[in-house]
Amino acid sequence: MFKNLKYLSEYQKSRVLDHFFGTDSPLNRFKKNRDKITLKLHSYLIKNNFKKKTRQVDKVFNISDKDLRTKYINKGIPVVIIGGAKTWNAVHKWSPEWLLKNYCNDKISLFDASIGKNSHVDYKVDETTLKDVLKAMKIEDKSKYSRFNRILYDHPELIEDFDWNWLYNMRSNFSSGKTFQVFIGGKGTRTSLHSASENNLFTQVYGRKHWYLYPPDYDLVFTPPITRSPYFHSKFDPDNPDYDSFPNTKFISTWECELNPGDILYNPPSWWHHVTNKTNSIGVGFRWFNLKDSLKMSLTQTLLTIFSTNPPIWYATKNRTDFAKIFKYMNQKNNI
Numbered sequence: 001m002f003k004n005l006k007y008l009s010e011y012q013k014s015r016v017l018d019h020f021f022g023t024d025s026p027l028n029r030f031k032k033n034r035d036k037i038t039l040k041l042h043s044y045l046i047k048n049n050f051k052k053k054t055r056q057v058d059k060v061f062n063i064s065d066k067d068l069r070t071k072y073i074n075k076g077i078p079v080v081i082i083g084g085a086k087t088w089n090a091v092h093k094w095s096p097e098w099l100l101k102n103y104c105n106d107k108i109s110l111f112d113a114s115i116g117k118n119s120h121v122d123y124k125v126d127e128t129t130l131k132d133v134l135k136a137m138k139i140e141d142k143s144k145y146s147r148f149n150r151i152l153y154d155h156p157e158l159i160e161d162f163d164w165n166w167l168y169n170m171r172s173n174f175s176s177g178k179t180f181q182v183f184i185g186g187k188g189t190r191t192s193l194h195s196a197s198e199n200n201l202f203t204q205v206y207g208r209k210h211w212y213l214y215p216p217d218y219d220l221v222f223t224p225p226i227t228r229s230p231y232f233h234s235k236f237d238p239d240n241p242d243y244d245s246f247p248n249t250k251f252i253s254t255w256e257c258e259l260n261p262g263d264i265l266y267n268p269p270s271w272w273h274h275v276t277n278k279t280n281s282i283g284v285g286f287r288w289f290n291l292k293d294s295l296k297m298s299l300t301q302t303l304l305t306i307f308s309t310n311p312p313i314w315y316a317t318k319n320r321t322d323f324a325k326i327f328k329y330m331n332q333k334n335n336i
Contacts, residue, residue, distance in 0.1 A: 007041045011220045012300040018226045019304050026225035036225065038321060041220060041245050045107055050251035057257035057265070065170065070268070073170065073199070074309040076268040076297045078255060085203045086122035090161035096134050099184070104131035106154060108146050118175045122329035125324050130184075137186035137280045145189040147180035148286040148311050148323035162284065163278035167201055175199075179320050191278040193222065194233040197294040198287045199303045200267040204259035207281035212238045213255040216270035216298035221248040229330065230316050233333040234303065249335050259283070270298035272274070287320075 014034045017028040058072075058079045072079040085091050110126045110133075128144065130151075136144035151158050159180065168178055177198070195216065214222075220259035223246070236246045243250050258278065259265055267273060269290075295304040307312055309330045319325040 005041070005044070007044070008217055008220050011037045012282060015219070015226055015300060016303060019228060019307065025227050025310075027228070028226075038223065038248065040222070045248060045251040052250055053253040053254055057211070057255050059257070065166075068170070068265055071140070072266055073172070073268075073293075076269060076271075076293065078257075079205055079266050080257050081264040081266070083262045085163070085205075088162055088203070088262075088283070090158075090203070090205045091262045093161060094186075096137055096206070096282075099130060099282075100134045103151060103155070104129065104134070104273070106130040106151060108133055108149065109327075110144060110316045111147065111324065111327040112124065112145070122238050124329045125327050125331065127330055130291060133184060137184075140187055142186060142189050145183075145185035145191075145255035147181075147183055147185075147191065149184055150322060151182050152180040153321055162203070167286045170201060171288045171291055172199070172286060174292070175290040176317070177285045177288045177320055179285075180321075181287060183281070183283045183285070185281055187277060187279050187281075189281075191274070192233065193236055193238065193272055193274040194231060195270050195272045195301065196231050197269050197298070197301050198289045199269055199293060200265075201286045202259070202265045202267060203284045203286070204261055204265075204284040205265045205284055206261055207277065207279040209259045209281050209283055210276045211257050211265065211267075211272040212276050213257070213260070213267065214252065214272040216272070218299060219300065220251060221246060221252055226304075228304075228308055228310040230305040230311075230313055232304075234272070243252050269294045270301045289310045 008033065009045070011034055014037070015098040058077070059082050060068075060079055061077075063071075063081060063113070068079070068081070071077070108128050108130050108313050110128055111123065131187075133144045133146045135141075142290045162180075170297040193212075222236050224232045224234050236242070236249055238254065241249055245303075257265065291302070294305070308316070313328055315329060316326055
């Protein structure tokens, strides 16, 4: 939407300057520049009669691997593969009841990647068991959402329940990482608006999950705080939009989709997404990083990721399968 506008390049330049030369956190040394650009963009959007639109993410059936790569992954366009995982054992076997019966004593680290009441991300990590998470799901207690669950690393034999060979083969050439991330949460649990510079093939194993998606150039309207982190977040809530704080979101296009068991979503690098579990849900993301893909989608997000210090990119990469360590690092640093 904004790729050909000077406002975007000016805004991103200010973000990069704050990342490298700003003080305190969030970094606001050049925030006045970004605020001026936001106001200019607002006038432009009104003058050119931009209208808010809702679009459905493309849905495909039985797409070939070649077409998936050439039409979507190589172009950085999200797509839902309807029933793409319908034959996988996980879709037929995994359920809250099955998890409770077989893995109830697994230790779980709970952390919330959403914006809290204080309008910031709380990086605190709590320890519990999978049994407690599943109990919370049953009574619609939204306080226990198991994000980035390590069950596939604690029990590696379970990877056989997925077509991991296909997932590995869908990675671009010269890619880094083959990371599985499991999400187990009850009805109404959600993760607020965020983005990261990785490719993601997300499989809905159990239940239904709703996604809002936005292209990377919407950095300009979501005004993410600059924290020197490789993970970007925004206070904008598409379920309850605050047009006073985010006036330019009145004019943007929103991509939507809802995943059912067996569906696979391709979420490209740097695309913003806000995710809500419409029912009790189990989903599994498969992520990888490819520098070429990332640069193509967002030069700014890629640079800020590579030169992150909260945590450093080497630490984030080393612990990509254990997000609890990353959150503990960030919690310690932010509380110094």
